[in-house]
Structures are given as C-alpha cells and as structure tokens.
Amino acid sequence: MRTLTHPHLLRRVFVWELPVRVYHWINAACILVLVATGFIISDPPAILSGKEAYQNYWFGTTRFLHFTASYLFLFNFIFRLYWGFVGNKYANWHNFIPSNRKFWSDIMNVLKTDIFMTQREPETTVGHNRLAGLTYLLTFFAFGLQCLTGFGLYAAMSDWWLPNLFGWVAPLVGGDFMLRQIHHWIMWFFILFTIIHVYLVFYHDYVEGRGELSSMAGGWKFVEEEVFDEADKAHEKK
Amino acid sequence: MDMTTDPLAKRPTYYEELRSKGYTRRDFMKFCTMITAYMGLQQSGIAQVADALKSTPRIPVIWLHFQECTCCSESFIRTSHPITADILLDKISLDYTETLMAASGHQAEEAMQKTMKDHYGEYVLCVEGSVPTFGDGEYCCIGGKSAVQILQETAKGAKAIIAWGSCACNGCVQAAKPNPTHATPIHKLVKGVPIVKVPGCPPIGEVMAGTLVHIIAFGRLPELDGIGRPKAFYSKRIHDSCYRRPFYDAGMFVETFDDENAKKGYCLYKVGCKGPSTYNACGIMKWNNGVSYPIQSGHGCFGCTEEQYWDNGPIYERIPNLAGFGIESTADKVGMVALGVTAAGIAAHAVATNLRKGKSVDTLIKEGKEAEKEL
Numbered sequence: 001m002r003t004l005t006h007p008h009l010l011r012r013v014f015v016w017e018l019p020v021r022v023y024h025w026i027n028a029a030c031i032l033v034l035v036a037t038g039f040i041i042s043d044p045p046a047i048l049s050g051k052e053a054y055q056n057y058w059f060g061t062t063r064f065l066h067f068t069a070s071y072l073f074l075f076n077f078i079f080r081l082y083w084g085f086v087g088n089k090y091a092n093w094h095n096f097i098p099s100n101r102k103f104w105s106d107i108m109n110v111l112k113t114d115i116f117m118t119q120r121e122p123e124t125t126v127g128h129n130r131l132a133g134l135t136y137l138l139t140f141f142a143f144g145l146q147c148l149t150g151f152g153l154y155a156a157m158s159d160w161w162l163p164n165l166f167g168w169v170a171p172l173v174g175g176d177f178m179l180r181q182i183h184h185w186i187m188w189f190f191i192l193f194t195i196i197h198v199y200l201v202f203y204h205d206y207v208e209g210r211g212e213l214s215s216m217a218g219g220w221k222f223v224e225e226e227v228f229d230e231a232d233k234a235h236e237k238k
Numbered sequence: 239m240d241m242t243t244d245p246l247a248k249r250p251t252y253y254e255e256l257r258s259k260g261y262t263r264r265d266f267m268k269f270c271t272m273i274t275a276y277m278g279l280q281q282s283g284i285a286q287v288a289d290a291l292k293s294t295p296r297i298p299v300i301w302l303h304f305q306e307c308t309c310c311s312e313s314f315i316r317t318s319h320p321i322t323a324d325i326l327l328d329k330i331s332l333d334y335t336e337t338l339m340a341a342s343g344h345q346a347e348e349a350m351q352k353t354m355k356d357h358y359g360e361y362v363l364c365v366e367g368s369v370p371t372f373g374d375g376e377y378c379c380i381g382g383k384s385a386v387q388i389l390q391e392t393a394k395g396a397k398a399i400i401a402w403g404s405c406a407c408n409g410c411v412q413a414a415k416p417n418p419t420h421a422t423p424i425h426k427l428v429k430g431v432p433i434v435k436v437p438g439c440p441p442i443g444e445v446m447a448g449t450l451v452h453i454i455a456f457g458r459l460p461e462l463d464g465i466g467r468p469k470a471f472y473s474k475r476i477h478d479s480c481y482r483r484p485f486y487d488a489g490m491f492v493e494t495f496d497d498e499n500a501k502k503g504y505c506l507y508k509v510g511c512k513g514p515s516t517y518n519a520c521g522i523m524k525w526n527n528g529v530s531y532p533i534q535s536g537h538g539c540f541g542c543t544e545e546q547y548w549d550n551g552p553i554y555e556r557i558p559n560l561a562g563f564g565i566e567s568t569a570d571k572v573g574m575v576a577l578g579v580t581a582a583g584i585a586a587h588a589v590a591t592n593l594r595k596g597k598s599v600d601t602l603i604k605e606g607k608e609a610e611k612e613l
Contacts, residue, residue: 044507046508047490049490053487053488053490056487056489056490057487057488058489060487063487117591120595120598156473156474167464168464170464170465171464174408174544174545174546175515175545177515177541177550178550179515180515188572191573195581195584196580203587206599207595209602209606
C-alpha cells in the first residue's frame with residue numbers, strides 16, 4: 001500500500017472543461033424542472049379558483065415548461081455525446097464503457113474502498129472513478145430512454161419532424177398509456193441517481209480534500225504529487 | 239337503370255341493389271355525402287364515392303363472431319344513415335354472419351363455404367372477437383370447428399381482414415390478466431393478408447361504416463397508423479378534440495364525481511380520464527347519431543381503443559400501476575420505498591465513513607490547521 005507524504009503536496013489539474021461544466025449544470029437544471037413539472041402533470045394539485053377557464057393557464061404553462069426543458073435536455077445530451085469524442089481525456093467516451101478486465105477490477109476496488117469501506121486505499125483517480133463511469137453509462141441509457149418515451153408521447157401533439165421521428169415508439173410498447181407508465185418509472189431512476197450522486201460528491205470532498213465539490217464550478221481538482229510520480233513511472237515503463 | 243355496370247360482373251352494384259330496395263337516387267347521394275364527410279375526404283370525394291358505389295359490384299363479406307359480446311354489430315347497425323346497414327348488413331350483401339343471417343345450421347355453413355370458393359381472393363373478412371388458442375382452441379367452437387380453424391380457413395382467401403373492436407384488435411377483457419383461454423387478437427394469428435384494426439368497445443358505428451365503404455369504394459385499405467388503425471379516425475387523441483380541454487389547460491379539475499367542479503363541467507383528468515392517451519374520434523363524431531360521448535356525459539374516457547386497457551391500471555385514477563408489484567402498488571409507491579431505502583443507506587454510509595475513515599479525515603484536518611497557523 002502506498003502512503004502519502006505529510007503534508008500533502010497538491011498540484012492543480014484542469015479536469016472539467018467549460019463545455020462539460022455547462023453541460024452538467026444545464027442537465028441538472030433540466031432534470032430538476034422536468035421532475036418537478038412531471039410530478040405536477042401526472043397528479044396536478046387541487047387548486048380552487050373562482051376564475052373562468054380562459055383566465056387560467058397554469059397547467060398549460062406547466063406542460064410548456066416540461067416540453068421546453070425536454071428539448072433543452074435532448075440537445076444538451078446530444079452535445080455531451082459529441083463531446084465524448086472531442087473533449088479531454090476525462091470527458092472521453094472511454095471513461096464510461098468497461099472495455100477491459102482492469103476496468104472491472106477497478107470497479108471492485110472502488111466498491112471496497114468507498115462503498116463498503118473494507119479496505120483503505122488513497123484515491124488515485126483524477127476524473128471519474130470506474131464505478132462512477134459505469135454509473136454514468138447507465139444514466140446515459142436512462143437519458144436516451146427518457147427522450148424516446150417522452151418524445152414518443154409528444155409526437156402526436158406536434159407537426160414538427162423532430163418529435164415525429166419518435167412516432168414509432170408508442171406502437172412498439174402498445175400505446176400511449178404504457179409509454180406514459182414507462183416514462184414515469186424511469187423518472188424515479190433520475191431521482192434516486194441525483195440523491196446518491198450529490199451525497200457521494202460531498203463524501204469524496206470530505207474524505208479526500210481534493211476539491212471534488214468545487215470542481216464542477218471551476219473545473220479544478222487538486223491532485224497529490226505522488227499520483228504524478230506514479231504516472232511518470234508508468235510512462236517510463238512503456 | 240344505370241348503365242355503368244361492368245357487363246362482366248353478374249353481381250349487382252351497390253347502387254343497383256339500393257334502387258331495387260326502393261331508395262331514390264337522392265337518398266343514395268345523401269348517403270355518399272355523409273359517408274364521405276365521415277371518411278374525412280374533401281368535397282370532390284363525394285363524386286368518387288358515388289361513382290365507385292355505382293360501378294362496383296358488391297364485394298362479398300364474411301363476418302365472423304368469436305369471443306365477443308356483439309356490441310360491434312350493435313353499434314354498426316345503429317349508424318346514422320339506414321343505407322349503411324342496408325348496403326352492408328343485408329342478408330344478400332353479407333354472405334355469412336351469425337347474428338343477422340337468416341340461414342342457420344348446415345345451410346349457413348354451406349353459404350360460407352360457397353362464398354369462400356366462388357369469391358376466393360375477393361371477399362372481405364370481418365372478424366368480431368378474439369380467438370382462444372389455449373388447448374385445442376375448444377373455448378370457442380362453431381359448427382364443430384374451433385375459432386382458430388375457422389379463422390385460418392377463411393383468412394386464406396380473403397382480400398383483406400377488418401378486425402372489429404378491441405376483442406379482435408387486442409383481446410379486450412377476455413385477454414386481460416390472467417387470460418385463461420389465451421384470447422388472441424387477429425393480427426397475431428394471420429399473416430400475409432392485409433389487416434385493418436378498428437378498435438373500440440365498440441367502435442363508433444360511423445367509423446366502422448367509413449372504413450368498410452373506403453375498402454369497397456376504392457378497392458384498397460385506408461391509410462393506417464403505426465398500430466394499423468385507419469388514420470382518418472384514429473390519428474387524434476380524444477384529448478385533442480375534447481370540449482373540456484380549456485379546463486385542462488387552465489388546471490381546473492374535477493376532484494370527485496360529486497363535487498362542485500364536476501357540476502361545472504371541469505376536466506376529468508384527475509378522476510382517471512384516459513383521453514390524453516386514447517386515439518379515437520369520439521369527440522368529433524360522438525355516439526348514438528352524434529348525441530353525446532362519455533366525457534360529455536360526465537364520465538372520463540377509459541381508453542377502450544388502446545391495447546390492454548383492462549390491465550392499464552385503475553379506470554378512475556391516473557397513477558400508473560406497476561406490474562408485478564401487486565395490484566395496489568404504483569410506480570410512486572415503489573419509488574418512495576426506494577427513496578427511503580436510499581436515504582437509509584446514505585445515512586448508514588455517512589456514519590460508517592466517520593467510523594472507518596475518521597482517522598484519515600482527522601489527518602487532513604490537522605494538516606490544514608497547521609497550514610493555517612503557518613500563514
């Protein structure tokens with residue numbers, strides 16, 4: 001087991017490029033709006049009003065917000081997929097797809113160190129750890145499914161070709177009703193993911209002191225000198 | 239007598255048949271105008287339909303009844319114009335239908351065999367009801383044959399099949415869980431013959447007539463949607479033509495069927511109306527010759543044209559059921575439990591973090607404090 005020197009000598013690494021950070025926060029805001037308006041659309045609150053129907057439009061506005069946010073979400077998602085091919089190495093698609101045995105053994109390592117805490121290993125990954133990478137792959141699937149089911153529902157309401165591209169989804173699952181249910185179930189994945197995600201960011205920031213929490217604002221993480229030494233050794237071996 | 243008749247065809251045209259029944263040309267044109275409007279065609283379509291019905295010899299129709307309640311037939315014979323029933327449901331026009339034919343027993347079966355032989359590849363096969371496939375198909379037998387056998391035999395020589403109603407399109411109530419007889423919709427049993435689905439429990443009579451007239455008049459199937467339903471009648475949701483839609487957009491909902499909002503005619507969304515996910519023409523054509531339709535009568539749509547609508551959760555609620563988690567479980571209830579488990583897991587993890595990693599965190603803090611003092 002490697003030990004770290006005291007005091008820690010840290011070097012600043014630019015991990016999250018600006019487009020990644022902008023993507024992250026647009027995505028977060030969209031999910032927040034979509035989940036909130038989604039709940040309202042599925043079960044609207046009882047609002048007593050003496051007004052005539054033509055003087056109210058709050059439910060229409062709620063749906064408008066949901067649809068607007070969903071367009072933003074879709075385009076933002078497509079942009080992120082693109083950035084997986086042109087961004088820096090921490091944004092690259094390789095981070096998310098288990099392609100070798102090392103990926104899986106790294107996942108086991110993260111599980112032992114951070115989730116079940118049965119071993120003590122200092123953190124050496126700089127971008128996403130492998131378990132996080134795999135989890136983000138799952139979120140990408142969820143994003144894709146939610147876009148398919150959501151725009152599949154929206155297709156019948158629109159004359160635009162883009163949503164109409166999703167017209168085949170409803171017949172595939174047997175109609176709008178089933179589609180609506182699937183859309184609703186997947187939403188819960190987003191909620192559970194968000195909670196665990198936010199908690200783990202705080203956790204890493206707390207136990208590692210490398211600026212995990214602020215990295216999504218400025219893009220910086222602070223990495224121990226030893227991690228650089230090891231990287232150098234690995235380069236020399238090659 | 240009109241001379242546009244094809245001299246080769248021995249069978250009378252629709253127009254000839256109607257005239258012989260005592261209808262005037264004016265009656266005929268009125269019918270053509272009405273049915274053209276229902277089919278969603280433009281005005282020039284009236285002449286096309288009239289011409290076609292004048293020149294086309296009647297197409298033989300075999301109308302089968304399997305697992306069903308005959309509500310489709312009932313709906314059909316109540317279409318707003320009497321010619322509809324006369325033209326298509328008369329015993330001459332309709333070669334075989336258990337409900338309305340005069341013949342019975344061997345006589346009737348012979349009539350069907352004769353039509354199948356004489357008009358092989360020409361007749362339209364209408365199927366009302368689903369087909370039980372469990373066992374040897376013995377849950378529905380007519381004349382000593384199972385429904386599966388009858389369907390296979392008649393489908394072979396059919397020009398097209400019209401699946402009437404939800405039974406034939408998706409199995410309806412007898413296909414609801416646990417589906418003891420394995421009630422199966424027509425499109426899952428017949429391959430190689432074009433099928434039009436006209437779902438609904440029952441379908442609107444005018445929709446049925448419009449679909450049939452389209453096939454008769456133009457000799458081809460109407461344009462179909464992704465599920466195989468005629469687009470002219472099934473491309474819009476009940477929700478899109480609902481006269482209560484302004485209340486939906488305004489967020490003014492009926493909370494219970496006996497509240498003030500129900501009296502005021504607010505939107506029925508929260509008491510389970512499936513209008514937003516149901517495709518049919520109820521809001522425009524309405525029922526019983528345009529008198530009313532469920533929502534107008536104060537009851538939400540329950541989505542009878544949609545697949546598996548009996549299993550799609552409660553009729554009076556909008557909360558989606560979660561299959562496999564028990565009848566009372568909804569996605570939200572399961573989600574809340576998952577949320578609770580997650581929260582508990584996080585709390586336990588946070589405590590464990592401080593126990594297991596407290597030392598290294600302390601080191602970090604100590605180091606930080608030393609740094610603070612140095613400055």
